Each structure stands twice: as structure tokens, then as C-alpha cells.
Amino acid sequence: MDAISMHHGLILAGILFALGLIGVLARRNLLFILLSIEIMLNAAGLAFIVAGARWIQADGQVMFIFILTMAAAEVAVGLALALQFHRDFKTLDADAASKLRG
Amino acid sequence: MNTVFYISAAIAIVSTLLAVSRLNAIHALLNLIVSLLAVAVIFFILGAPFVAALEVIIYAGAIMVVFVFVVMMLNAGDEITAQERQWLRPQTWIVPAVFAAILLAELIYLFSGPANKGVGEHAVNPKQVGLALFGPYLLGVELASLLLLSGLVGAYHLGLRHRSLAGSRHDPATKGGV
Numbered sequence: 001m002d003a004i005s006m007h008h009g010l011i012l013a014g015i016l017f018a019l020g021l022i023g024v025l026a027r028r029n030l031l032f033i034l035l036s037i038e039i040m041l042n043a044a045g046l047a048f049i050v051a052g053a054r055w056i057q058a059d060g061q062v063m064f065i066f067i068l069t070m071a072a073a074e075v076a077v078g079l080a081l082a083l084q085f086h087r088d089f090k091t092l093d094a095d096a097a098s099k100l101r102g
Numbered sequence: 103m104n105t106v107f108y109i110s111a112a113i114a115i116v117s118t119l120l121a122v123s124r125l126n127a128i129h130a131l132l133n134l135i136v137s138l139l140a141v142a143v144i145f146f147i148l149g150a151p152f153v154a155a156l157e158v159i160i161y162a163g164a165i166m167v168v169f170v171f172v173v174m175m176l177n178a179g180d181e182i183t184a185q186e187r188q189w190l191r192p193q194t195w196i197v198p199a200v201f202a203a204i205l206l207a208e209l210i211y212l213f214s215g216p217a218n219k220g221v222g223e224h225a226v227n228p229k230q231v232g233l234a235l236f237g238p239y240l241l242g243v244e245l246a247s248l249l250l251l252s253g254l255v256g257a258y259h260l261g262l263r264h265r266s267l268a269g270s271r272h273d274p275a276t277k278g279g280v
Contacts, residue, residue: 003220003221003222004103004104004107004147004148004221004222005220005221006220006221007213007214008107008108008111009107009144009148009221010213011209011210011213012111012114012115012144014206014213015115015206016114016115016118016141017206018202018203018205018206018209019115019118019119019122019202020118020122021198021202021205022122022195022198022199022202023121023122025195025198025199025201026122026190026194026195027122027189027190028189028190028194029182029185029189031127031169031172031173032122032130032186034169035130035131035134035169036122038134038161038165039118039121039122039134039137042138042141042161046141046144046145049145049150050148050221052150053148053149053150053222053226054221056224057226058226058233058234058235059234060150060226061150061152061153061226061231062231062234062235062239062242064150064156065153065156065235065246066242066246068156068160068161069246069249069250070249071165072160072164072165072250072253073250073252073253073254074253075165076168076253076254076256076257077253077256077257077260079168079169079172079257080256080258080260080261081260082172082176083172083175083260083261084260084261086176092176092182093185093189
């Protein structure tokens with residue numbers, strides 16, 4: 001099996017993370033912001049897997065499983081908040097909740 | 103193997119780009135699922151078959167299904183697409199995109215040094231992952247279970263709050279609809 005350069009794997013993780021970052025910064029819809037956070041978490045997991053494959057250790061995969069767990073919990077609470085938000089404000093515009101006690 | 107890696111990497115990047123730029127939420131989700139599947143292929147190539155399966159089952163399966171359910175409950179139709187089109191003007195996304203691109207360029211510059219050791223020559227099988235997970239990382243597993251429980255309770259509480267204020271807290275079976 002030909003080896004893949006570790007740097008290329010890390011660069012791919014970096015590109016995916018940057019795309020997720022652009023999504024978080026540029027979108028105003030709460031749903032897309034949560035989606036972009038998922039992209040960023042997945043990119044971080046990819047970096048862990050690449051590092052684990054580089055040193056042929058299981059720790060990278062263990063960390064990915066923890067990231068997966070955290071992403072699942074985050075998406076459950078985040079989407080419940082989004083539903084609540086939609087009930088209260090009748091929109092998904094993140095700017096609608098720019099005041100702490102609105 | 104190298105070719106497969108680069109093809110999957112290109113698919114992952116393009117579909118992620120589409121996922122963050124689509125106006126329709128369902129289209130974005132479908133593109134993101136393609137991206138996650140491409141990343142799962144990359145995991146497999148890198149010698150992590152267990153995590154590749156988890157990526158497909160949990161990320162592309164469970165988490166995306168939850169997203170699709172929420173999009174359906176919010177009934178995000180044509181007016182949401184029109185709203186997104188109105189929100190997503192170049193002046194709103196060009197500055198964050200340029201900043202993120204600069205950070206990415208710095209990262210690639212840092213990675214483009216020497217010492218290019220290969221990855222993916224040896225697989226780390228599920229048995230090793232399981233032994234590590236329930237050996238030195240046992241405390242982490244317990245903390246993850248606590249996190250999942252608190253996430254479950256939190257999501258349930260958030261989903262139920264309005265109804266309990268309305269007085270029908272004794273009938274959780276009729277929850278649903280927004």
C-alpha cells in the first residue's frame with residue numbers, strides 16, 4: 001500500500017475546518033451555523049485520525065469517538081435550542097437574539 | 103491508494119463548499135452527507151476501519167437525520183430560501199471568507215515543511231481501539247456517558263418548556279409539531 005503524505009491529510013483537515021469557519025462567520029441562519037460547527041468538529045476529528053495513523057496508535061481513534069459523542073450531544077441541545085428559538089422569534093435569524101434580555 | 107485519497111479529498115472539499123453555500127437547507131444537508139461519506143473513505147484508507155464505520159453510521163446517519171427532522175419541523179420552504187438569498191450577499195461573507203482563507207494559507211505554509219512521513223501503511227484495528235478506550239481512557243468514557251445524559255436531559259427540557267408552561271405537562275405523548 002502506498003503511503004499518503006501526512007501533511008496532505010492535515011491540509012485536508014485544515015481546508016474543511018476553514019470552510020466550516022467561513023460558514024459559522026458568514027451565515028445568519030441558526031441551522032446553517034450548527035451545520036458548519038459539525039463540519040469543523042469533523043475536520044478536527046480527521047486531524048486526530050491522521051495523527052493516529054502516523055504513529056500507528058489507537059489514541060487518535062479514541063479521541064475521534066469522544067469528538068463524535070460530543071458532537072451528538074451538542075447537536076441535540078443545539079437543535080432543541082433552535083426549535084425553541086423558532087417558537088419564540090418566528091425566525092431562524094441569529095441576529096434576532098442579539099440582546100441578552102430581549 | 104494515493105489516487106483514491108486525493109479523489110475523496112477533492113469530493114470532500116467540493117461538497118463541503120456546496121454545503122456551506124447552498125440556500126436550501128435540505129440541499130446543504132445532502133451535500134454535507136456526501137462530504138461525510140468521502141471523509142469516511144479517507145478514514146478507511148488511513149487504516150481506521152472502525153472509525154470509518156462510525157462516521158457513516160453516526161455522523162452521516164444519526165446526526166444528519168436529526169438535522170433533517172428539524173428542517174422538516176421548521177417547515178423551511180421557499181420563503182426561507184428567499185430569506186437566505188437576501189441574507190447571503192457578498193458583503194456579508196467576503197470578509198470572513200478572506201480571513202479564514204488567510205488562516206488556512208498560514209496553516210498550509212506551516213505544514214509544507216520537510217519530514218513527510220507517510221500515513222496509512224498500517225491499519226489500527228477495532229480491537230486495539232477498544233482496548234485503549236476501555237483501558238487508559240475509561241474515565242473519558244464515563245465522562246462521555248455523563249455528557250450524553252446531560253445532553254439528553256437538556257434537549258428534553260428545552261423541547262418541553264413551552265408546553266409545561268401551557269399546563270399540559272402530564273401529557274408528554276402529544277409532543278411534536280411546532
